[in-house]
Amino acid sequence: MTPEEAILIAKYVASACPQQRFNEHTPDVWGDILAPYSVTDARAAVVAVAARQPFVSPAEIVTEIKARRAERIALANVVYDGDHTETGAESATAIRQILRAAGDGLLGPTSITNALGAGDRLALPPGADHGPYEGRAAAARAAIGKMPSTRDATKDPRGRACRRCGAAPGSSCTTSGQRRRDVHPVRLEDTQRAAAGLPLLDHDQEQARIKAASAAALDLNPVDQEQEAKAS
Structure with a gap:
């Protein structure tokens, strides 16, 4: 948020809460506190807070913004499988970028199933592939980078x-x-x-073989079991 936007937010609060006192330094202080957040999120937070109480503090605006961002992230069901070629720092950076984009509303609500099947696509709300949203989604993809979908099946x-x-x-x-x-x-x-160049095991067949062997062992009489033990 810019200093000019902080002035707008202060004026917005003054209009919503006419009994609240302000002075010439209020926008400067509020600007310092709200600097990390967008004016759009701050304005929405003011509306939410002012709807339930007569006064609005910058701390309450920040709390409301964080709650809304956390809600967007939760609804986005972000999934990042990582890449075995990445360092720990690179993976952490990628995850932070994805979560930031989700908090900004650039990733629409989706389900875990859809997210897992999306591969290197970012899940967007219905109709979000068209219009002005498309530019923001493209910017998010550029910032986040491509989620790995092609991996070496012999190593990963x-x-x-x-x-x-x-x-x-x-x-x-x-x-x-x-x-x-x-x-x-x-x-x-x-x-x-x-x-290792070995064929994959048929686990269903292996389980069937084990069950058959167990059943056969239970059917042996004590003499047969003793003879079987000696033979092995």
């Missing part, structure tokens, strides 16, 4: 689909619809076997 488990939960390549595994921090063991095992 997320480079292949998960046979356990059906997660697509480039997406995280999920359990009961919730994104996992790690991948399912079968996905990691498939990656390791692919890196």
Whole structure:
């Protein structure tokens, strides 16, 4: 927020709260406090606060802005799988940029399922691909950078689909619809076997074999079990 915009906000509050006292220094102080935030968010916050009480302080405006930004981020259901070529600092920077864009309203509300299937697309509200919103969305993409969707399936488990939960390549595994921090063991095992040039295991067939062997063992009489033990 610029000093000129801070003056506008102070005047806006004075109009909304005619009993509230101001002086010539008020816009300067409010400008210092509200500097990190946009005049649009501040104006909306003033309306929300003034609707429930007769006076509005800059601290209450900041609290309202933070609540609205947190709400946008929560609704956006941001998913960032990262990139194994990134450093920790690069991943942290990318995540901060994505969260900032979500808080600014550049990422529309979406679901975890849609976000996971989006790959390198940013989820936008219906109709947001047209009109003036398109320029802002493009700016967000440029600032955030491309989310990785193409990975080396012999090194990165997320480079292949998960046979356990059906997660697509480039997406995280999920359990009961919730994104996992790690991948399912079968996905990691498939990656390791692919890196070693080994065929993937048919786990359904393996489980069936184990069950059949267990059932056969239960059917053996004590003499057969003793003979089986000696033979092994």
